[in-house]
Amino acid sequence: MNDSDGALSNLQKVLKAGHFAVTTELGPPKNADAEAVRHKARLLRGCADAVNITDNQTAIVRMSSIAAGVLAWQEGLEPVIQMTCRDRNRLAMQSDLLGAYALGMRNILCLSGDHQTFGNHPQAKNVHDMDSLQLVQMVVGLRDHNRFQCGEEIKGQSPRFFVGAAENPFGDPFDWRPYRLAKKAKAGADFIQTQLVFNVPRFRQFMTKVVELGVHRQLRILAGVGPLKSPAAARYMRDQVPGMDVPDAIVERMEAAGQGIADKKARAAAYKEEGIRICVETIAQMREIEGVAGIHLMAIEWEEAVSVITERAGLLPRPTFETPAVVSESA
Amino acid sequence: MIVAEQKALDEIRQLVGDAKQVLVVGCGTCVTVCFAGGAKEAGVLGSLLRMAAQMDGQPAAVTEVTVQRQCEWEYLDAIRGPVEKADVVLSIGCGIGVQALAERYPDAVVVPGLNTKFMGMPAEHGEWVERCAACGNCLLGLTGGICPIARCSKQLLNGPCGGSSQGKCEVGCGDSAPDCAWQLIYQKLAAQDRLHLIMEITPAKDWRSSRDGGPRKVVRADLKLPQPDIKE
Amino acid sequence: MLADEMKTEGPAPDDINIVAFCCHYCAYAAADMAGSLRFQYPDSVKVVKLPCTGKLDLQLILDAFEKGADGVMVAGCMEGDCHYQQGNLNAKRRVVHGQTLLASIGLEPERVRMFNMSSAMGNRWAEAVREMDATVRKLGPSPLRRPKANEGTP
Ligand code: SF4
Ligand code: SF4
Numbered sequence: 153m154n155d156s157d158g159a160l161s162n163l164q165k166v167l168k169a170g171h172f173a174v175t176t177e178l179g180p181p182k183n184a185d186a187e188a189v190r191h192k193a194r195l196l197r198g199c200a201d202a203v204n205i206t207d208n209q210t211a212i213v214r215m216s217s218i219a220a221g222v223l224a225w226q227e228g229l230e231p232v233i234q235m236t237c238r239d240r241n242r243l244a245m246q247s248d249l250l251g252a253y254a255l256g257m258r259n260i261l262c263l264s265g266d267h268q269t270f271g272n273h274p275q276a277k278n279v280h281d282m283d284s285l286q287l288v289q290m291v292v293g294l295r296d297h298n299r300f301q302c303g304e305e306i307k308g309q310s311p312r313f314f315v316g317a318a319e320n321p322f323g324d325p326f327d328w329r330p331y332r333l334a335k336k337a338k339a340g341a342d343f344i345q346t347q348l349v350f351n352v353p354r355f356r357q358f359m360t361k362v363v364e365l366g367v368h369r370q371l372r373i374l375a376g377v378g379p380l381k382s383p384a385a386a387r388y389m390r391d392q393v394p395g396m397d398v399p400d401a402i403v404e405r406m407e408a409a410g411q412g413i414a415d416k417k418a419r420a421a422a423y424k425e426e427g428i429r430i431c432v433e434t435i436a437q438m439r440e441i442e443g444v445a446g447i448h449l450m451a452i453e454w455e456e457a458v459s460v461i462t463e464r465a466g467l468l469p470r471p472t473f474e475t476p477a478v479v480s481e482s483a
Numbered sequence: 484m485i486v487a488e489q490k491a492l493d494e495i496r497q498l499v500g501d502a503k504q505v506l507v508v509g510c511g512t513c514v515t516v517c518f519a520g521g522a523k524e525a526g527v528l529g530s531l532l533r534m535a536a537q538m539d540g541q542p543a544a545v546t547e548v549t550v551q552r553q554c555e556w557e558y559l560d561a562i563r564g565p566v567e568k569a570d571v572v573l574s575i576g577c578g579i580g581v582q583a584l585a586e587r588y589p590d591a592v593v594v595p596g597l598n599t600k601f602m603g604m605p606a607e608h609g610e611w612v613e614r615c616a617a618c619g620n621c622l623l624g625l626t627g628g629i630c631p632i633a634r635c636s637k638q639l640l641n642g643p644c645g646g647s648s649q650g651k652c653e654v655g656c657g658d659s660a661p662d663c664a665w666q667l668i669y670q671k672l673a674a675q676d677r678l679h680l681i682m683e684i685t686p687a688k689d690w691r692s693s694r695d696g697g698p699r700k701v702v703r704a705d706l707k708l709p710q711p712d713i714k715e
Numbered sequence: 716m717l718a719d720e721m722k723t724e725g726p727a728p729d730d731i732n733i734v735a736f737c738c739h740y741c742a743y744a745a746a747d748m749a750g751s752l753r754f755q756y757p758d759s760v761k762v763v764k765l766p767c768t769g770k771l772d773l774q775l776i777l778d779a780f781e782k783g784a785d786g787v788m789v790a791g792c793m794e795g796d797c798h799y800q801q802g803n804l805n806a807k808r809r810v811v812h813g814q815t816l817l818a819s820i821g822l823e824p825e826r827v828r829m830f831n832m833s834s835a836m837g838n839r840w841a842e843a844v845r846e847m848d849a850t851v852r853k854l855g856p857s858p859l860r861r862p863k864a865n866e867g868t869p
Contacts, residue, residue, distance in 0.1 A: 264639060267636050281690065282688075285684055286640070286685075286686065289684065290687070320645030323643065323644070324650065394646040395648050527774055535821070538820060538821050
C-alpha cells in the first residue's frame with residue numbers, strides 16, 4: 153500500500169513505525185441497541201490500536217459489523233471491519249466495502265466465516281461465492297488497481313483499505329498452514345491475525361517455517377491471544393472447537409487455580425485471575441518470537457479484561473500519532 | 484450416479500391424495516442402484532400404499548411399472564397406456580424422471596416419491612456420498628481429483644479453512660463429520676509431489692457455468708438430427 | 716411364485732394365519748423334526764421354504780400381509796452358522812426394516828419377527844411357533860383382513 157501517511161489507518165501507522173501492535177475485538181449486540189456498542193467501545197478505548205468488529209460471528213445474527221464499526225469509531229476506536237464470505241456474494245461485498253470506506257472505515261479483515269450450521273440460522277443458504285483469499289485479492293484490487301472484481305475501472309474515489317486476513321496455525325494440515333499464509337501474502341494481505349495461541353511450542357514451530365519462507369516480511373503477523381475464563385471454557389475450547397489447540401497443561405493449570413477455594417465467587421475470580429495471568433505470560437512469549445509484530449487480543453464478552461491484560465503486559469499506553477488516525481469524529 | 488432417497492410414506496400418501504388409480508413408476512438406472520426407486524422399491528411402495536389405503540377403508544388400485552430410464556422419451560412412450568389410466572402417477576425416479584414424465588404426459592398428475600439428493604457414489608454398502616456439484620467447469624485437474632465445490636462445506640477454492648481438524652470438516656461432529664476436502668487434496672498432492680498446483684491462488688470462480696448462470700443446456704451440432712425439409 | 720403358496724382359503728376371522736419363511740438348512744429341518752418327534756405346536760403356521768433366509772425380500776413379507784397373513788416369522792440359522800455366511804444377518808436387518816414399514820402403515824411391528832435355530836432344534840421350533848402364535852393372537856387378526864378390506868387388491 154503506497155499511500156501518503158495522512159490516509160493511513162492507525163493500525164498501519166503503528167506497524168509501520170515498528171511498534172508491537174495491539175488489536176482487540178468487539179462483538180456487536182444481537183439487537184439494534186447503539187448504546188451496547190458504545191458501552192463496549194468505551195471499555196476498550198485506549199487499550200488497542202484497532203478493534204475488530206465481528207461479522208455475524210459464529211454465524212449468529214448480530215448488528216452489522218460496518219454499522220457497529222461506525223458507532224465504535226464515534227467512541228474513539230479505530231475499527232477493523234470483519235467481512236465473511238458466508239453471507240454475501242461479490243456484489244454485496246463490494247458495495248459494502250464502498251460504503252464502509254465512505255463512512256470512514258479504514259481496516260478490513262477478510263474471512264471465510266464459520267459455517268452457518270454453527271449459528272442461529274442453520275437453515276440458511278450460504279453464499280461462498282468467493283473464499284477469503286479471493287476476497288483479499290478483491291479488496292487489494294479495489295485499492296491498488298482501482299478496479300472492481302470484474303475488472304471494470306472505479307471512477308472516482310476507490311476504497312483504500314488496510315487489508316487483513318486470518319490464519320489458524322493449529323488447523324490441519326499443519327504443514328500446509330505456513331504455505332497458505334504465504335498465499336495470503338501473495339494475494340496482497342497487509343496483516344494477519346491468528347487463531348488463539350495456547351500451544352506456544354507449536355506456534356513457534358509454525359512461525360519458524362513462516363520466517364523461513366520470508367512471509368513475515370511481506371505482511372505483519374499479530375498472534376491471537378485471549379484469557380480463559382474457567383476450566384470449563386478451556387475444556388470446551390480443547391474438545392469442542394474445531395481447529396483449536398488447548399494443551400492439557402493449560403486446562404490443568406486452570407483447574408488447579410480453583411483448588412481448595414470453597415466459595416463459588418472467590419473460585420470464579422481465581423479462575424479469571426489465572427486466565428489473565430496465562431494470557432499475560434503468553435503475550436510475553438509472543439514478543440520473543442521472530443516475525444510476530446503484535447497481538448490480537450480476543451476477550452469476547454469480557455471486554456473488561458482487555459485493559460487489565462494490556463496494562464499488565466506492559467503494552468500501555470498505546471502509541472499516538474500527530475495526525476489524527478482517521479478523519480476526526482463527526483459527532 | 485444420481486442418489487435419491489424415498490420420501491416418508493406419510494408425505495407420499497398426502498401427495499397421492501384420494502386417487503383411486505395410482506401408477507408407481509420406477510426407474511431402472513441410477514435410483515435402482517441406490518435402492519431408492521427401482522423395480523423392487525416400486526413393488527414395496529405399491530404394497531404399502533395398497534395396504535395403507537385398505538387400512539383406511541378406502542382401497543385404491545395401485546400398480547407398478549419400471550422403465551429402463553425415466554429421463555428419456557423413448558422409454559416413457561412405452562408406458563402410455565398405464566399412465567393415461569392413472570389418476571395419479573407417482574414417480575420414484577429422480578427429479579429429472581419426474582419432470583420428464585410430467586412433460587411427456589401433460590395431462591397426467593405426476594408427483595415425486597423420492598427426494599433427489601446429489602450426484603455421488605456408494606462409499607460402502609448402504610452409504611452414498613456426494614462427489615460433484617456440476618459446476619460446469621471442472622477443476623479436478625488442479626485439486627488431485629477431489630472436488631472442493633461438492634466436498635468442501637464452504638466451496639473454498641483455496642482451502643482449507645481454519646476449522647479443518649484431524650482430517651474432518653468443521654461441519655458435523657465426531658465420526659459423522661464429513662472428511663475435510665482440503666485435507667484430502669493436500670494429502671493427495673503432497674503424496675504425488677504436486678503441491679505446486681495449490682501454491683498458486685485459484686482466482687474467484689466464474690459461476691456462470693454453474694446454476695448461477697440460469698438453467699443450462701448442452702448443444703452438440705454434430706449430433707443434431709437434420710431437420711427434415713418441409714415442403715409445401 | 717412363493718406368493719401363491721401363501722394363499723389362504725378365506726380364513727375365519729378368528730383363525731390366525733402365520734406365514735413362516737424357513738431356511739432350508741435349519742428351521743425347515745427343525746420343523747420337520749418337530750413333526751416327527753410329535754412336539755405340539757399351533758397349526759396356525761404355514762411354512763414357506765427358502766434356500767436361505769438371505770433370500771428373504773421385503774416384498775415377500777409385504778405380500779404375505781397383503782394376501783391375508785396376520786403374522787410373519789422368519790426363521791434362519793443360528794447367528795454365525797449361516798450356510799451362506801451371513802444370509803441370516805441380512806434377513807435380520809430386513810426384518811427390522813420390515814417392522815418399520817409395517818408401523819408406517821399402522822400395522823403392529825410385532826407381527827413380523829426373526830427367529831434363529833439349528834436343524835437339530837425341533838423343540839425350539841415348536842416353542843417359536845407357540846410364541847409367535849401367542850403374540851399374534853393377542854394382537855388379533857390383521858386389520859387388512861377385515862370384511863371388504865380386500866377389494867382394492869388387484
Ligand atoms: S469441479 Fe465442478 S464439475 Fe468438477 S467435480 Fe467439482 S463440481 Fe463437478
Ligand atoms: S473444514 Fe475443510 S471441508 Fe470443511 S469447510 Fe473447512 S476447508 Fe472446507
